[in-house]
Amino acid sequence: MLLINTIKNKLRLSYRKKRWPGLIHAYKDYLPVTLNTPIVSLNEGNTPLILSNSISQLIGNGTKVYLKYDGLNPTGSFKDRGMTMAISKAKEEGQQAVICASTGNTSAAAAAYASRGGLKSYVLIPEGYVAQGKLAQALMYGAEIISIKGNFDKALEIVRELSTKYPIELVNSVNPYRIQGQKTAAFEIVDDLGHAPDWLCIPMGNAGNITAYWLGFQEYLKIKRNLKLPIMMGFQSEGSAPLVNNIIVENPETIATAIRIGNPVNREKAIQVKKESKGDFQSVTDEEIINAYKILAKEGVFCEPASAASVAGLIKNKNRIKKESTIVCVLTGNGLKDPDCAIKNNDAIFRKNVEPSLQDISKILGY
Numbered sequence: 001m002l003l004i005n006t007i008k009n010k011l012r013l014s015y016r017k018k019r020w021p022g023l024i025h026a027y028k029d030y031l032p033v034t035l036n037t038p039i040v041s042l043n044e045g046n047t048p049l050i051l052s053n054s055i056s057q058l059i060g061n062g063t064k065v066y067l068k069y070d071g072l073n074p075t076g077s078f079k080d081r082g083m084t085m086a087i088s089k090a091k092e093e094g095q096q097a098v099i100c101a102s103t104g105n106t107s108a109a110a111a112a113y114a115s116r117g118g119l120k121s122y123v124l125i126p127e128g129y130v131a132q133g134k135l136a137q138a139l140m141y142g143a144e145i146i147s148i149k150g151n152f153d154k155a156l157e158i159v160r161e162l163s164t165k166y167p168i169e170l171v172n173s174v175n176p177y178r179i180q181g182q183k184t185a186a187f188e189i190v191d192d193l194g195h196a197p198d199w200l201c202i203p204m205g206n207a208g209n210i211t212a213y214w215l216g217f218q219e220y221l222k223i224k225r226n227l228k229l230p231i232m233m234g235f236q237s238e239g240s241a242p243l244v245n246n247i248i249v250e251n252p253e254t255i256a257t258a259i260r261i262g263n264p265v266n267r268e269k270a271i272q273v274k275k276e277s278k279g280d281f282q283s284v285t286d287e288e289i290i291n292a293y294k295i296l297a298k299e300g301v302f303c304e305p306a307s308a309a310s311v312a313g314l315i316k317n318k319n320r321i322k323k324e325s326t327i328v329c330v331l332t333g334n335g336l337k338d339p340d341c342a343i344k345n346n347d348a349i350f351r352k353n354v355e356p357s358l359q360d361i362s363k364i365l366g367y
């Protein structure tokens with residue numbers, strides 16, 4: 001008995017000992033950092049790759065569908081992967097302030113990492129279109145917030161201008177260090193699966209993340225960590241689909257506010273990814289997004305609406321998938337970011353104004 005307990009303790013400690021040091025420390029050989037880089041980290045990365053039984057079954061044909069749940073990063077979205085790099089490099093370069101335009105998650109991550117690194121952060125957000133959780137984060141983490149009467153694209157135009165005029169580092173995904181940090185998600189997927197998936201399904205806003213994943217898969221291919229590359233499937237919302245339709249959308253509208261972007265800054269790079277990977281860009285309706293959002297939640301995975309676009313897109317392509325494929329859907333942000341959306345869009349039984357009586361409640365429960 002004593003021996004068994006000792007073995008159990010050792011096993012548990014061996015799991016615990018692998019304390020994740022954050023993605024820069026874990027992947028520093030693949031990142032543009034030196035011994036002099038002051039690493040600003042919240043131990044981001046190492047997010048779970050969850051096998052979804054219900055979605056695998058829905059797709060059928062022996063397909064395995066995994067969810068890369070990047071909503072479990074320290075500020076609740078994949079933006080932390082890019083921000084640990086961007087803020088560390090800004091600090092290394094002696095910058096004292098950073099700025100970004102944001103639909104919410106970039107501002108939360110920028111504010112958190114800037115504060116941790118002792119830098120000032122300014123964020124421009126589109127008034128009325130930032131989910132509650134994200135706004136709460138930016139307020140708490142200590143950013144100076146400027147809410148503009150305009151959309152994300154206008155905000156980005158302004159911060160780009162400001163960052164060239166004044167000594168403020170721009171930390172939107174035009175910042176090359178963001179892409180470098182974000183590519184580590186592709187490394188993690190390959191490290192977990194032992195190979196690259198056949199398909200990668202991902203939502204697109206500014207299309208920095210699809211660019212970053214592709215870079216990661218390519219770098220791992222070069223050193224033979226994976227021997228093939230995935231088909232990259234990028235999804236946008238029908239009311240905000242500049243990459244699908246190859247246009248600029250003046251007034252993008254969608255329930256998925258994180259991808260409500262009409263003129264993506266990484267347009268050319270994303271088109272290149274699509275071409276090189278033989279992938280596709282497609283749109284999904286808000287209704288399809290909400291449907292996927294509910295399917296995911298029923299399996300215990302709560303993501304934000306923009307993230308559910310990856311699963312909505314996959315479901316649309318059910319008949320195109322070769323049998324026994326391995327597919328990864330990227331869940332970019334946590335469901336708690338946008339509680340209003342969840343409260344408005346669910347099929348829960350929610351009885352209100354119930355008397356606190358054992359008899360009444362037993363009756364309600366059907367006993």
Ligand SMILES: *Cc1c(COP(=O)(O)O)cnc(C)c1O
Binds near residue numbers: 304
């Ligand atoms: C930023 C963001 C996206 C879009 O990523 P891009 O790199 O801009 O394409 C998607 N989902 C969530 C939750 C985000 O925060």
